[in-house]
Amino acid sequence: PLKAFGLAKSYGDNVVFVDVDVDLDREERMMIMGLNGAGKTTLLRILAGVETADLGEVKVGHNAKLGYYAQEHEQITPGKTVLQLMAEASGLPDLQLRTMLGHFLLADKVEQDAGTLSGGEKTKLAIAMLMTSRPNVLLLDEPTNNLDPQAKEALLEALRQYRGTMVVVSHDTDFVARLEPDRAIMRPEGTVHYFDESMLELVAMA
Numbered sequence: 001p002l003k004a005f006g007l008a009k010s011y012g013d014n015v016v017f018v019d020v021d022v023d024l025d026r027e028e029r030m031m032i033m034g035l036n037g038a039g040k041t042t043l044l045r046i047l048a049g050v051e052t053a054d055l056g057e058v059k060v061g062h063n064a065k066l067g068y069y070a071q072e073h074e075q076i077t078p079g080k081t082v083l084q085l086m087a088e089a090s091g092l093p094d095l096q097l098r099t100m101l102g103h104f105l106l107a108d109k110v111e112q113d114a115g116t117l118s119g120g121e122k123t124k125l126a127i128a129m130l131m132t133s134r135p136n137v138l139l140l141d142e143p144t145n146n147l148d149p150q151a152k153e154a155l156l157e158a159l160r161q162y163r164g165t166m167v168v169v170s171h172d173t174d175f176v177a178r179l180e181p182d183r184a185i186m187r188p189e190g191t192v193h194y195f196d197e198s199m200l201e202l203v204a205m206a
Helices: 040-048 082-092 094-103 119-132 147-163 172-178 197-205
Strands: 002-011 014-024 027-031 055-060 066-069 137-139 165-169 185-186 191-196
Touching: 002 040, 027 197, 040 066, 040 082, 040 119, 040 137, 040 165, 066 119, 082 094, 082 119, 094 119, 094 147, 119 147, 147 172, 172 197
Parallel strands: 027 165, 027 185, 066 137, 137 165
Antiparallel strands: 002 014, 002 055, 185 191
16 A cells, blocks of 8 residues: 655755665554654655655555644644534535544534644544545554543544554554554664564653
């Protein structure tokens, strides 16, 4: 569904990474791991097509539909209600959208201006918008930031039922352990390893 070859990115004299390859299998759960400043978010944004690499190429597979969650809530537009944004993201009937908002504990916010939501509520709305847009490749940047325990459970349940491909950046060890990733790209080395529990220590340090 998604491949990248020879990616390199720098900002001025700061070289973030060079010669990074990514090769995702269908329905795989891939972590991008490394310490702060290792370029995890930058790599995810390049895979999502939000940023461009200085060198290299990203190839999106046939019929692949990408869905990107940014922890800055870039997709939430002030001046529109929660329900309006959900409808724009998916085109699904109101009843289904309200059900999804209820799943993420936002049932009482449907007519509220999305710009006035709290940080945690914006996180829940952004994830609900993403899930209803039905991507088959999810790219998630710190999706549990600002989430209360109940909302995190709702997110985990939604991701456990999800049958597409997933690339995740997270420092939440409990979330990562329960997500059960298949492989991890280690930053800055760029090496790929099968995921095991010993890597959870690195998740916490990120």
